[in-house]
Amino acid sequence: MRATLICWLLLASLLANVGARSPVLPKFDVDIITSLDSEDAKVDPKLVRTLLDNNFESGTLSPWYDESPGYVNWRVENLASPSEANSTAPKPATGSQYVRATRNADLASGLAILRSPTFTASPGDRVSFDFWIRSKRPEGNNLELVWVVDRTEQQLVSLSQFSTLSNYEWRTQSAVIPVDVPTEGVLVFYGYCGSNYEDAVAIDNIFVESSTYTTQAPASDCIVLSASFGTFTSPNYPSSYPENANVCWLITGAYSITLQFNNFETETGKDTLKIYLGPTISSELFADLSGSYIPNQITKYTESMLLVFTSDSANSYAGFSITYQIVRQSTTSPSTTSSPPTTDPPTTTPYTTPYTISSTKAPTYAPIICETTTEFQTTTGFPTTTEFQTSTEHSSCGGLISGYSGIINSPNYPYEYENNLDCRYLIQVPCGYRVRLYFNSFNTESGYDFVNVHDGPSTSNYLILRASGTTRPSTVYSSSNEILLRFTTDSSGTRSGWQATFEYYY
CATH class of the missing domain: 2.60.120.200 (Jelly Rolls)
Structure with a gap:
């Protein structure tokens, strides 16, 4: 004593x-x-x-x-x-x-x-x-x-x-x-x-x-969802969920999982729904959701997904209702609009990959269905879509970039970018593949100049990355063959900007 x-x-x-x-x-x-x-x-x-x-x-x-x-x-x-x-x-x-x-x-x-x-x-x-x-x-x-x-x-x-x-x-x-x-x-x-x-x-x-969840598999501690589709809700929904709630759902047996949010209302910053791409909280944290904004639909190519909902000791709200759908591996090769090549594709822009790609073949996920079957054309201007009709005067800012891999930079990189930019880069890889994007360097005015990456061709698609400052962001993985990278700057203060590499992956 x-x-x-x-x-x-x-x-x-x-x-x-x-x-x-x-x-x-x-x-x-x-x-x-x-x-x-x-x-x-x-x-x-x-x-x-x-x-x-x-x-x-x-x-x-x-x-x-x-x-x-x-x-x-x-x-x-x-x-x-x-x-x-x-x-x-x-x-x-x-x-x-x-x-x-x-x-x-x-x-x-x-x-x-x-x-x-x-x-x-x-x-x-x-x-x-x-x-x-x-x-x-x-x-x-x-x-x-x-x-x-x-x-x-x-x-x-x-x-x-x-x-x-x-x-x-x-x-x-x-x-x-x-x-x-x-x-x-x-x-x-x-x-x-x-x-x-x-x-x-x-x-x-x-x-x-501290989290009260173990880093081991949740097993019987979570509600296991293994049907091909269904709907789950927060406790007592649509009435207010209880205080000090601690509930989890485990979706398993999948090759891709889609979540459609029917309703979402929790106390901002206090009562949260976390989504992990895997069976435990040691898996990659994909989203941390709270507030009254209904999230966009999420589709991720993962074998399992863990959702954890916690609430504090005050201020309960209606909670959420979520419909999920599981796509499983087919026993036969399904037909697609664009078949993957049998050999590794050429690199359209020469560069040195900063890491070694494993020779082990990645899992065969459900096929990606693309909206177009035409071959991609690399352009230096803006595509004729509403998303890219911008008033920016910078001709080298944004545009459609397609191919198996390549490098994109902020304007003037490695010299300082300009003020009042709104650059939108639509990155496309061939149908049947997904996009992997990582940043070789990153330096923007913290809290003022931002890089946003959307999981799809539009700013209405799910926001998978928002970055500003000098910390190099994590690698981004898409769920389709397209991502939109948007770079915005305010009216004062510039930095050297950023350089990013995109490449296809299965």
Whole structure:
């Protein structure tokens, strides 16, 4: 008992003293320094994991650290005594204290940095927080959350669209910590606050929640759906689902699975439906859905799919109704409009593949039915479809690109792209194949200039990637022979842009 008490006292002492250290965490062009060699690294990362939650009602940041390098710092503020009288915060959902990016007497602009101690994140862990951003200039202030492992950061959240002069509302945001196995890392908030007296960035109610699901096969813990088609719903649908719900469905025995959302209404950021491309939560997380927007139809070529629905302890909604359809492997070769070639196709654009393709033959999935049987023609202009009728003046921006493989760049790459772009690249591989797209390099203005990739030929198709900043996005796989890549930029600030390689796969 005495030994346990001594350990807890030692841990409390370590966490109380970390605020005195202020190592600089450079932003953007310099790798982040995470103090992995400092004193806090001696604290058991598994024990720290249980201490990360903070609603700041205690009046301290602990166990989080303020590591701001300049004139803006994270400080706990009480609603009754704001640090900046001309820019008072709205009342939080609970309590009266929160952490705020506080400027000096001259209201100097700058970057505020809030870092967690090193802790162990497990698969399925999720971080959530409330935030408030206000700015005199539209999208002038920004809040980002990144996950750092071995001094390499991965952006989880980038928030600027709520930065308006009239914003007096706390909102909630959440993100899954991207780990497949228990991993030691650090969470870092970057908050940029401008110099106008109206500008403000604040955070409250930081929680790191553990998944209650095992990484093993769910077996009898989930509702198994093996019929060729059917409909499943959230508990009690169309009445409100219960609080603290924890339900999963496993779709098996497939070569492709289609989900059609008949209705969808959950508490945004709190009650979520996660879709995994595989039988466990260690499989690839394809979608994390919440809110009142009805998602587009999803078709994925996978043998199984796991759907996990969880709700918190407040605010239940109607939930969802989903119709699924399974396509199974045919015992005979079905006829298609375009037969795959018997030999490897030629490469239309010379390049060096940055990885080795396995010689093992991939599984034979259900055939892709294409809307056209004509041969593709590579063009430098815009196809005569509504999707590509754009007012952009850049003749090299977007267009139809087809073939077995190739490389596409942002305009002027590797030099800086221009402002006010809306480039739409329709990428097509021959019928009977799918598109694999990966980025060789990526550098856009974070939170302002975006690459969106849609699983199909139109922006109305499912959005499978939205990326901005300097972190190279994950590889994208389509469910058909077409994807649409859309690149948009705002009216100020440019970067070197991006280069991407597309290629066919079975």
